[in-house]
Amino acid sequence: MKKSKLMLLLIFANLIFSPEILALIDEVKRRLYSTEKSICLRRDLDARFDSPQAAVKLNITPLKEKHTEKLFDLEWQNQNLPALKDVINRLNLYHAHIGTCYTAVDETDEPCYMQWLIGPRENHKLREIYQDGILQLRADEMLLEGAFTRAAFRGKGIMAEAMSHIAQDGKNLGARWAITFVKEDNIPSLKGCRKAGFEPYMLKYTQWKFFKSTSRYEVLPGSRV
Ligand SMILES: CC(C)(COP(=O)(O)OP(=O)(O)OC[C@H]1O[C@@H](n2cnc3c(N)ncnc32)[C@H](O)[C@@H]1OP(=O)(O)O)[C@@H](O)C(=O)NCCC(=O)NCCS
Incomplete structure (x- = not known):
């Protein structure tokens, strides 16, 4: 094969297999036909809970602009597919x-x-972001x-400590759960949630068929509705 043709082929292959295109293909496949299972965990904010401490001393505050670049790592070439989808989800929230x-x-x-704390007054925004893919929050x-x-920074108990404190702020805003x-x-993530005081509460099944999704929820036996 001529050198110029080989170059073209390489450029084409690079484009096709770029993380952005792979993420797009994966998302189309998911929305064409798939079933997903998630666990909804919750914490009773009225119950006493001692937050665990991370191996690193943390200061937890609302996001500052100067930290965004490092938290939304846009070096997509260095990302695997799940990490790339995760950045996209967080950018949507941002x-x-x-x-x-x-x-x-x-x-x-x-x-x-980083993590968002969202209250029921923003149910309309949740619908805009996730359509029917997310539960509408109740008043509490x-x-x-x-x-x-x-x-x-992973594996140092940072999620557990930070999530526990962020949840506690929900109580300061009047929430029970x-x-x-x-x-x-x-x-x-499941381990981090458990260490932050969250317990499995419901199962969520999402069925995608031809770009339409339906979700159904099953409260786990023994959980209070
Ligand atoms: C999920 C995530 C936030 C956890 O953050 P973290 O600060 O490392 O959490 P913690 O240090 O509290 O560790 C949680 C637990 O998971 C364990 N863990 C970490 N990586 C793991 C892996 N690849 N496989 C299995 N367990 C793992 C930790 O050892 C710890 O368990 P332990 O208490 O038994 O030691 C982090 O892995 C992450 O950002 N993942 C990508 C985004 C994501 O999945 N977000 C959650 C969306 S619901």
Whole structure:
């Protein structure tokens, strides 16, 4: 094969297999036909809970603009597909100006963690972002969404401590329950939620068929509705 043709082929292959195109193909496949199972976990904010401490001293505050670049790592070439989808989801939340986005920074002001706390007054924004893919919050509920620990800080208990404190802020805003959704195979997140005081409450099944999704919820035996 001529060198110029080979170059063209390489450029084409690079384009086709770029993370952006792969993410798009994966999303189309998902929306054409798939079934997903997530676990809804919740914490009773009226019950006493001692937040666990991370291995790093954390300062948890609403997100500051100067930390966004590191938290939304847009070096897409360095990302695998799930990480890329995760950035896109968090960017959607960020641009929707929904709820309060919290950040945990370490003692050197390095951002480690981010997560949104969203209340029922923003149900309309949740619908805009996720359509029918998310439950509408009840008056006494707050949703925690978009948990993310930067790769270099994982496994230090940062999610557990930060999520626990962020949920507590939901109580200060008048909520009784903090809820969150985690895909059934996201073991780090399920473990982090449990350490932050959250217990499985419902199962959520989402069925995608030809770009339309329907979700159904099953309250787990023993959980109070
Ligand atoms: C989920 C996530 C936020 C956890 O953050 P973290 O700060 O590392 O959480 P923690 O340190 O509290 O660790 C949670 C648990 O998961 C474990 N864990 C970490 N990586 C793991 C892996 N790849 N497989 C299994 N367990 C893992 C930790 O060891 C810890 O368990 P332990 O208490 O038994 O030691 C982080 O992995 C992340 O950002 N993932 C990508 C985005 C994501 O999935 N967000 C959640 C959306 S619901």
